[in-house]
Amino acid sequence: MVTKFYQHILALTFAVKEINENPTILPNITLGFHIYDSYHDARMTYRATLDLLFKSHRFVPNYKCDLQKNLLAIIGGLSSDTSFHMRDSIGLYKIPQLTYGSFPIEEETEESHISSFYRMVPNEAHQYMGIISLLKHFGWTWVGLFVVDDESGEKFLQTMEPLFSKNGICSAFIQRFPKLARFDNIDEVYDVLLSSYNDVKDDKAHTFIIYGESMALIWLTAIFFFLQDIEKNDIESVTKVWIITTQIDFILLGLQRSWDLGIFQGAICFTIHSKKLPGFQEFLQSIKPDRIKENGFLKDFWEQAFDCDFPNPNVSMDTSEQCTREESLESLPDPLFEMCMTGHSYSIYNAVHVVAHALHDISLKRSKPRARMGHNTFELQDLQPWQLHPFLHGISFNNSAGESLSFTAKKEMGNGFDIMNMVIFPSKSFLRVKVGEVDDTAPEGKKFIIHEDMIMWHKGFKQVMPISVCTEHCPPGHQKKRKEGEKFCCYDCAPCPEGKISDQNDTHDCFICPEDQYPNRKRNQCISKTMSFLSYEEPFGISLTSVALSSSLLTTLVLGTFVKHKDTPIVKANNRALTYALLVSLLLCFLSSLLFLGKPREMTCLLRQPAFGMIFSVAISCMLAKTITVVVAFMATKPGSSMRKWVGKSLAYSAVVSCSFIQSIVCTLWLMTSPPFPDVDMHSITTEIIVQCNEGSVTLFYCVLGYMGLLAIASFIVAFLARRLPDSFNEAKFITFSMLLFCSVWLSFLPTYLSTKGKYMVVVEIISILASSAGLLGCIFAPKCYIIILRPELNNREQLIKRKN
Structure with a gap:
């Protein structure tokens, strides 16, 4: 006898007693019951089922005596194969069968909807998803599987392995063990035990799932007690997390009652949902050995549970320990008997009440027409088992614990599973602590609930939460x-x-x-990324702004000086108007560099490159016009020269206007077809977003630069050819130097500009603008300012017309 399962019988007895004593359910009707054993054997299960159906004075299959009491429903069995074997026979007679064990998922067929098979527990598929959710919650991806070696174990593997793969979980190993722990073939048992022990010692797998029945736990416990001497390790050194499915209960039998269950400390068990029933514990406390005559199971249970014997008058000498009859169920360790109602007992209790309420509903329905006909009694003997099915389908009531009971469309109770944490005590007793639940009928997000702060893990785990992975987590990066x-x-x-x-x-x-x-x-x-542009606040911006403003101020002073001394010979020489135009152009050149500073905006992008091109073109055109004026003037001095008609201001003005006009056409075409616009460059520099002006048409941009370079080269060539003309009338050599400097700056600009990125491109262009403008200002006007300010005695007509000696 498995003493732990005696509670199942007592739960059945308690439920029937409760109903028979309740005047509101089936009044004047007494329910009775028979209990049959399946013997863990398919052949005996069939025989027991046939005995239940047809036994009278002797066993005659398919014959029913008229005196035999009417069988209306069957509750059982605990294991799946027992229940299915029973179903094969019972289903033929449409007798309702209410199972109280958790069974593997079956394929749905048309017969499943019309069968007489009812489950008092939820669909095991919910338990499977609960296991997956538990593993994912704790990040356990390397899991060992201990599975009973039968059809239900194979179905478990066929269901779980695809779920594992889908959810990123792997099975470290799959160890099959026999359904019943028999040790008659020592060599075979030793090989299986050794293989299992080696799997348990896996350093990476710290989480194991056990699927089977309660006898499986005996097998696993034997692994440690028979083989712990191999490495001389204490059983407590095995630190694992055991995930135990609903069909497995903590039991110990016979010689095993001295075994320690400490290896299962911190185990997480999926159990059939249960609640505390009022009066059940008092009912258990009332069980005493003086009621042995009333209870045919009590004597065997008592002797095995308390390891004692009752006196036997047929045996003269009995050396075994005698039962004192003062023993108490409360003193038994939990693996032998529990005082708290287990999930299976709770399912049996509910099954009895389901049948009773169905019968009660039938009695109410049939008593009304009988009362109208003058009959007040309702005979259950007139009722056939198949007539219960419509009432079982629609059953709905609250049990004594206040829980609502009803079947789903698939004939299952839908109360879900409880997740329990096992706390093992040295006295071999244990405490189940509810730490979560699995309920498929709950709202989304609450179908799986786990309170990890309530879990007490095995003391061997050093970290707060166990880790079970093949490879440590790959960190970020x-x-x-x-x-x-x-x-x-x-x-x-x-x-x-x-x-x-x-x-x-x-x-x-x-x-x-x-x-x-x-x-x-x-x-x-x-x-x-940081926004990158040349701002006024940074050192480069401050420096360049200071240089541009200082140069502009200097140019303004030079212009003021020339205006103040406009009537002096040195100012009047070489076309005073061109000098003013050149100075104003240089002033605007310096100021145009400020357009390149600050965050690019639509207007600044639109103006800065065309303005720079136009202003410089005017400045170089003035330089070119000055040089051409000198050359024409000297050519006109030759006798009979036809160049005299070109001498005058009109030639200079025409040169400036015509050269500038061509550049204006290019700039206008640029602005009309593909003007510059603000843009960002995300990729050139990894850490920065370059805020810049997109030039629009790159071709027209380089056309502007190219035309400006063409003017500079033309001016340089003309000035170079005129450099040997008499000094007093000639500033060509100063223009030569200025154009040489100008060309050098912009020739250096191009490769430097193209090889830089971001705001440094802008810095290169501003420096080129300032350097070339400063070169023109210095080379052309520094000598004249020297004479005007420091050597005014040289600023007279005689000095200007003086020939070179």
Whole structure:
């Protein structure tokens, strides 16, 4: 006898007693029951079922005596194969069968909807999803499986392995064990035990799932007690998390009652949902050995549970320990008998009440027409078992614990599963602590609930929460790399490639940051790029602004000086109007550099390059006009020269206007077809977003620069040819030097500009503008300002017309 399961009988007895004593349910009707054993054997299960159906004075299959009491429903069995074997026979007679065990998922058929098979427990599929949710919650991806070696175990594996793969979980091993722990073949048992023990010692797998029946726990406990001497390790050193399915209960039998269950400390058990029933514990406390005559099971239970014998008058000498009859069920350790109602007992209790309420509903329905006909009694003997089915389908009531009971469309109770944490005591007793639940009928997000702070893990775990993975988590900044020939849960960790990041553990593939962000050094985070442009506040901006404003002020002073001394010979020489135009152009050149500073906006982008091109073109045109004026003037001095008609201001003005007009046409075409606009460059510099002006048409931009360069080269050539003319009338050599400097600056500008990025391109262009403008101002006007301010005695007509000696 499995003494632990005696509570199932007592739960049945308690439920029947409660109904028979309740005047509101089936008044004047007494329910009775028979109990049959399945013997854990298919052949005996069939025989017991036939006995139940047809036994009278002797066993005659398919014959029913008229005196035999009417069988209306059957509750059982505990194991799936027992229940299915019973169903094969009972189903033929449409007798309602209410099972109280949790069974593997079956394929739905048309017969399943019309069968007489009712489950007092939820669908086991919910338990499977609960296990997956539990593993995912704690991040356990490397899990060992101990599965009973029968059809239900195979169905469990066929269901769980695809779920494992789908949810990123791997089975470290699959160990099958026999349904019943028999040790008659020592060599075979030793091999199985040794194989199981080696699997348990896996350093990486710290989480094991046990699927089977209660006898499986005896088998697993035997693994440690028979083989712990192999490595001389104490049983307490085995620190694992055991996930135990609903059909397994903690039991000890016979010689095993001295075994320690400490290895299962902290186990997480899925159990059939149950509630405390009022009066049940008092009912258990009332069970005494003086009621042995009333209870045919009590004597065997008592002797095995308390390891004693009652006196036997047929045996003269009995050396065994005698039962004192003062023993108490409360003194038994929990693996032998529990005072708290288990999930299976709760299901049996509910099954009795389901049948009773169905009968009560039938009695109410049939008593009304009988009362009208003058009959007040309702005979259950007139009722056939198949007539209960319509009432069982629609049953709905609250049991004594206040819980609502009703069947789903699939003939299952839908109360879900409880998740219990096992706390094992040295006295071999244990405490089940509810730490969660699985309920498929709950709202989304509450179908699986776990309170990990309530869980007491095995004391051998050093960390707060156990870890069960094949490979430690790949930290952020790394990605998984598959190992050849191994399961996908076993992998290497490779750093993310350049330009990619991963910000979570165990990333399969690193990803690229958004355009406005870039990876940090550890490649585990994206950092926002800074906006990059040449601002007025930074050192470069302050320096360049200061130089531009200082140069502009200097140019203004030079212009003021020339205006003040406008009637002096040195100012009047070489066309005073061109000098003023050149100075104003240089002033605007210096100021135009300020358009390149600050955050680019639509107007500044539109103006800065065309303005720069136009202003410089005017300045160079003035230089060219000055040089041409000198050359024409000297050519006109030759006798009979036809160049005299070109001498005068009109030639200079025409040169400036015509040269500037061509540049204005190019700039106008540029602004009309593809004007510059504000833009951002996300890619040139990794850590920055370059805010810049997109030139629109790059071709027209280089046309502007090219035309400006063409004017500069023409001016340089003309000035170079005229450099040997008499000094007093000639500033050509100063223009030569200025154009040489100008060309050198802009020839250096092009490669430097093209090789830089971001705001440094702007810096290069501003420096080129300031340097070339300063070169023109210095080379052309420094000598004249020297004479005007420091050597005014040289600023007279005689000095100007003086020939070179």
